[in-house]
Amino acid sequence: MKKNKVISAEEAIALIRQNDVVTTTGFVQSCIPEALHAALEKRFVETGAPRDLTLIMTAGAGDSKGLGTGRLHHEGLLKRVIAANFGRMPKVAKAAQDNKITGYNLPQGVISQLYRACAAGQPGLFSKVGLHTYVDPRHGGGRVNTVTQDEIVKVVEVDGEEWLFYTATKIDVAFIRGTSADPAGNISFEKEALTLDCLAQAMAARNNGGIVIAQVERIVDDGFLLPKDVRVPGILVDCVVLAEPEMHRMNYGVQHDAALAGQIRVPVAGMKKMPLDARKIIARRAAFELPPNGVVNLGVGAPEGISAVANEEKVTPYITLTTEAGAVGGVLASGSSFGAATNADCVIDQNQMFDFYDGGGLDMTCLGLAECDQHGNVNTSMFGGRLNGCGGFINISQNARCVVFAGTFTVGGLETAIEDGKLRIVTEGRSQKFLPQVEQITFSGSYAQMRSQPVIYVTERCVFQLTDEGLELIEVAPGIDIERDILPHMGFRPIIKQPALMDARLFRDEPMELLADLLNLNLSERVSYDSERNILFVNLEGWHARVKSDIDDLRKVLVGACKKAGQRVNSVVNHDGFRINENLYDDYASMIQYLAANYYATTTRYATSAFLRLKMEEALNRRGLAPHVFERKEDAHAFVDGLDKKIRRASTAIASAA
Template sequence: MVDKVVRLEDAIATIDDGDTVCVSGFVGIGTPEGLVRGLQDRFLAHAAPKDISLLFAAAPGDGKDRGLNRLAIPGLVKRAIGGHWSLVPKLGAMAMNNEIEAYNLPLGCISQLYRDIGAGKPGMFSKVGLHTFVDPRQSGGAINDCTTKPLVELMELAGEEWLFYHAVPVDVALIRGTTADRHGNITMEREALTLDMLPIAIAAKNSGGLVIAQVERIAANGSLDPKQVIVPGNLVDCVVVAERDEHHQTYKTPYEHAFTGRMKADVGQPVPMDLTERKIIARRAAMELPVNGVVNLGIGMPEGVSAVANEEGVIDNITLTTEAGVLGGVPQSGLDFGAAINANAIIQTNQQFDFYDGGGLDLACLGMAETDATGNVNVSRFKDRFAGAGGFINISQNARKVVFVGTFTAGGLKVAINDGKMSIAQEGRSRKFINQVEQITFNGAYAASQGKEVLYVTERCVFKLGESGQELIEVAPGIDIEKDILGQMDFKPVINDVKEMDPSILGEAPMKLRTRLLAIPNSDRLFHDKQQNIVFVNLSGLTIETEEDVRIFEHDMNSFFQQIGQKVNLVSNYDGISISPKMAAKFANVLGQLEYDYYLTATRYTTSAFLRQKLGQDLKNRSISPHIFETRQEAAAYIAANRSD
């Protein structure tokens, strides 16, 4: 067989004028820095290749000079199609200045599109991007005026709107691994992520293109464990051994065992965040964390939620994820973003987005650069600065609940906290709550029409999304609504019942969040909507391990319903509930007694398929109708259709 290990210069010489070059990488993880630098050097020396097209999902770059920033040279790039752009600002500037054709498509859609390109399909259908700037009814993802060829089409299938993302044939794929043999088999044991190396390679090979891989070492032929081979040699044309300083695990960290899962690190005691507006926002957002739920935290402000969860001792009661493919562990930030210490699993990026798009996320906590009265959010474009959407659209459209976080104003904001009250020492120069966002990265009206639960959390107040737009629901102690909130907005939100934000958010001491999330008094789990005669029961985090737990639950529930004095319709949330197998029958007996004595109709919902099956069977065994749904909306809709008044 041919020895595929070649010099960098020989590998890069295979790239021709006008080729479409797909580049792997998530920030610095998996970014083939040596190959990209080699392409830069060749163009500077020989003015070739010219007019290439770049295809990338997650902005391989450091925000300065590395990664695709190296290729921002007039004449080298003609077109760029990318998911995240903020870390490739030099390329982004060329796009904003109409120097290159440029598109911004959702990161997850590009990642998934690699598979369809490889499968020889004409493109991919997705609902992700509907009613955002990616929708052809807005800009179709085009960044500038010189970008005219449509890559996204609006289509109707079975009476529903879908977006069709056109396939982009790949001429050259630049990928990265850890070890290769001379036949081109690639493993990734020292990489922090596996990303989309295999789909990218298949996309190039089945497009009739070339695959060039950067690795840090060469192994003897036949010595690699076949189960560890991520990209098989039949897909690889050239292998280049990288210089040591061009193959760091991330742009920040040369190598960390705990990023790979090869070792569990002792993370020690978390260092508490300083009590600033950042921590105040993170604390309020952390109160929305779903017990035993799956969560995605965006980059920037949302990263503080992870720190608060760690500080408050609830990090083990949620599964944090990153769109790069990490599940569990402690996600990292900055130029380590995408990696995690002590992850439970690391899967391909396209697989992670399959999970996200299908509704696997219980909560997404994302940044909020600017928002308007209808609840639209923009995080992607601001006048002459272009960041791109990244995975934001996939995540915000498909998570069951979304919490947007950000300061109320930007640019110089300073808050003061005295005696448990907040005051604005210096207001920010720029408003974030404006009449109309510059670009729609999240469509509030579309989300509201789907019944999605959405919060907008700032240091001084909280809004929720409703059918009429944003509604002010909480205000921090010490904040004046007229002066500090309405006086700093371009629109007036809906104002009904405004509550005070929990004062513990402003204290130096821990909030005792673990107790709040895991030990909710039964009395706080029950709410009677008298107008609709519906009782909403939140059993999230309830633990039933002993007969005493069953007895307390039975007593508290009976006391509540006896006080109402009439039968009611019931909607119960069973997400995150833990029932000991020994107590399951006794717990079901209590549910049966409650239904017989107090309920007109009863529906239950949980995202746990196992719990739906187990609880449903227990109720059937007691001749109780087991109306158990996956979401609160489904349960409430059933009540509305079958309610007995």
């Protein structure tokens, strides 16, 4: 006969031994097996056992005030922690900072994928995630204090490329959570917002000879659960604990939301419009980087506003928002429900989402920043004396095709006003974010440059871009004075060449018509033809090529204009204020090569940006094309006119000779 695995929380926790390695599920405030954490805390407080546990977890799982893993702060309960986030268990973080326990802060996706390595009996995980950050053993190896000595991250070389090897830690106990369980321990997740890594965690503990304890909210009879609804089979589960409703909330702010669980779909058209303030300006400017028909990840804080802006501008159908926790599509939730989504297309396991992210599946991410330096390095993991942790930041920022860091320029009491389309700083923030050197490198600017990864930094008053020379100021808000409002509040002087004004639409309390920009609906208006001079004028001033499809759209418009002209044309292209993502220069040069071979008699272009001219010349030279990139419009026009005269004289000479 099948064993009935349903027991009390106290009986389940009694199975944990001293020095066990315990892993637990949960993401921020969602899907936390609170009854198991509470029972473990209660047993230790009352009996002093079990002692010296190792805790392994991915994202923070708590309310930052003592719930979730925050319950495990009691001295002697933990001796080691391996986690992506310490911010939601501040007393545990404090113990680590005080050298009372050993600890490692590793990327969330790495820990998530290590569960699978453990399950498969593998010694660890090879990954490029973490290279050139504080996780790299050359920069600390993810150790959070001085008493942590063991090296669990190594640099290795495979076929001439550097990789990090993360050592797997075998798991003795897994806390997982689902909705329903039958007596045999089969677990379904029908009322959960996320599935996270429960299957991998259970398999890792089971295959190591450990125990798996599952918290659920109801027990069903044998045969009730359909095979495809079972996400964790009973063969992996040792104990099932039935939790009281209060200990099995969907998250700390919501008892249950059927839309977040994917049980129903609800109308979302009435999303509240954001007020026009600094946060909305940042979200709006970041939204201009959204890739049409692309896959996007948004971080917490200022980046969350992009979702509201996208809805207001009616571009939501043209992008797919995702969370590292596993939600794909729909409207991303915020607050206590962060990580889930209303009306999601699907929910996959967290480790599978990180497979997708690490492999380059993200077209864009927008993440927050706590500190940034002159080299473009960003810190979100340890600052201001606080051990926060990286979460999924390193996986996401290193592997997205385009990265936008977003946040206010200063922090702590910042007040701004928008008046007549201009930004005014009413009260400056007490603390600077742009520093000579970040306290810890969570994102490496130099590594991004090595891989030609496009990176910009958006604030309410200005925008920076990562270049080969460092951080360059490329846009300034109307009403903002560089010498008064920017430079005195930075710890370094950025590269300043010819920054443009931020788009005036950002500072008006009306729709920006962002959809037309993202879909290049008005691109044809940028092209005009002078039949008398046979010159095709292409005005790309302020245009941004974000993804390859933007270049494809431009190619179609130019080919159409050339066909209409009925002959090979001389083209003059204005690249002032033109932006192209670093990884698209070769695609752009390919388009020019095609046009030169089929439609252009000659072409020339001008741009005041020396950096853009250099990159354009390099890309064209690689394809054997004459660059003809000038700094001034007059020089570009003179080149075409001079060439046209030469052609006319040659034609006349040929005609005379005939």
